Amino acid sequence: MIKRVNDFLADLPMTIVGGVFLIMSFVFPRTGIALPGNVLSFDPAWGVRYCCG
Numbered sequence: 001m002i003k004r005v006n007d008f009l010a011d012l013p014m015t016i017v018g019g020v021f022l023i024m025s026f027v028f029p030r031t032g033i034a035l036p037g038n039v040l041s042f043d044p045a046w047g048v049r050y051c052c053g
Contacts, residue, residue: 009051014051017047017051018047018048018051021044021045021047021048021051022044022045022048024044024047025043025044025045025048028044
């Protein structure tokens with residue numbers, strides 16, 4: 001079970017998702033885009049952390 005989860009997270013689609021989160025964390029602060037729901041602020045870099053371990 002753990003091996004299947006590890007293989008899924010190490011696959012190319014998760015790498016692409018992690019790249020999208022990194023681009024978001026770079027672009028959003030520079031363009032002034034605020035994510036919806038400021039009460040629960042979300043840093044896109046944490047998405048990379050969860051996807052890529």
